Amino acid sequence: MITMQDVCKSYKVAKRNAGFGEACKALFRREYETIHALRNVSFTINDGEMVGYIGPNGAGKSSTIKILSGILTPDSGTVLVDGRVPYKDRIRHVAQIGVVFGQRSQLWWDVPVIDSFELLKDVYSIPQKQYDNNLEELTSLLNLSELLRTPARQLSLGQRMRCEIAGSLLHSPKILFLDEPTIGLDAVSKLAVRDFIKKQNELHGTTVILTTHDMQDIEALSKRIILIGKGEILLDGTPEDLKKGGQSIDETVAELYRAYDI
């Protein structure tokens, strides 16, 4: 179970206007602005749930994921994931979760994908048998057999993303965080990834928390949506709650963003 209670996180960002004069001025006096990435965010997610976490760019989605995965320390509030405080107990915590950052890569660039996987096996101390089983399952579900022996640098984005997702599931995590897993993927790859996430949830009861800008992802995957804007939770409900008579979900969300002025 995941609970977040009144979590706040702010960043200090140096700002200045354009131009040479301004740049010189900034050498001596720097103006900082505090950005409140999260303000009193609270929610509870039960085991086996699949939750879509949406909001416009810069709303605080990634910050939430990073806090939940123990990378970032919140300024205030309490976070509990299966009884652990992620940022205090990072090493024990991360052994139980899987994370995919759609914009980054965990695969070693110049070596075949399978080498990266073997490394993950040792890093998570996965027993050989469990590793073999998981690898076999992931290979067939994500259609990886052709890709495993190829260096990561020679994979297309869609192929790589499938490998990234597989890499995050080798240690059978109970919770999976997906930060924009379908970013930049073509229709076929998107469908494959969606299908796979769904199956993973049904087969293993993995709790999935997914951030995305692709509303079809949300429609296809999650029964619950959390909408965040300017660091605050604005809506927590089902996709039906979002939809208003016949409109496509994209339009509704755009309207919501406008309505909340986020």
Added chain:
Amino acid sequence: MKKYLSFFRVRFLMGLQYRVAALAGIATQFAWGFLEIMALKAFYETDASVYPMTFQATVSYVWLQQAFLAFFASWMVDTELFDMILNGNIAYELCRPVRIYSLMASRNLANRVSRAVLRCLPILVVAFFLPQPYRMGAPQGIVHFLFFLVAMVLGLFVSVAFFMFVYVLAFYTISPQGLRIVFVSLVEYLSGGVIPLPFFPEKVLRVVELLPFAAMQNVPLRIYGGDMEGAEMLRALGLQLFWLVALVAIGSALCRKAERRVALQGG
């Protein structure tokens, strides 16, 4: 422990892939080696009485330095780690059940060892068969050789530990460029990378010898040719050990602090 060995292994295998880079490196190192020996020879011929080492010892020093350049050269730091910190890809590493310090150290070590493995043998073999005065000499004696091996390993660890300290500092600055430039030139000069330390003025040398920089290549390379012996050698080995422990302690403590306050760059 196995986790970190695995990081070492992957990084090592990756390092072994770059064959052309190794070939080019070997060629460069020969050019440098000859150049350095020629310059030293000119010093020696000008006035052998003030030359601070035996000429043979300096020749061995130069070839060992070139063969194991990747162990000690400060500019051969693993830039991937800096990039990771710079663009926020360290996020993935923080998602692993591993200590960040140990992870970076094992990658760094693997990077240096894999590069050295590819380069050292051809250089050493050729250097042993070069015509005089360029020929590399045998070690001063069997005891020296054994101490040389110990000092070599310690020196490699000290140089990795020192650069771990620089990596950790990169967590606190936005760009590691400045850190790199400062430390690269500092280490290169004060560790005996440009010219062996005995060539420094004596008063300067007395201070420099105590610094962590002198605990890197300076010790093994001088032991090999017999420039360091007896009590001086043991003292130098002791200092190596001291700096290794101190640098690891400071580096890992700072790293733990950095982990907490790190703001990941790039979304």
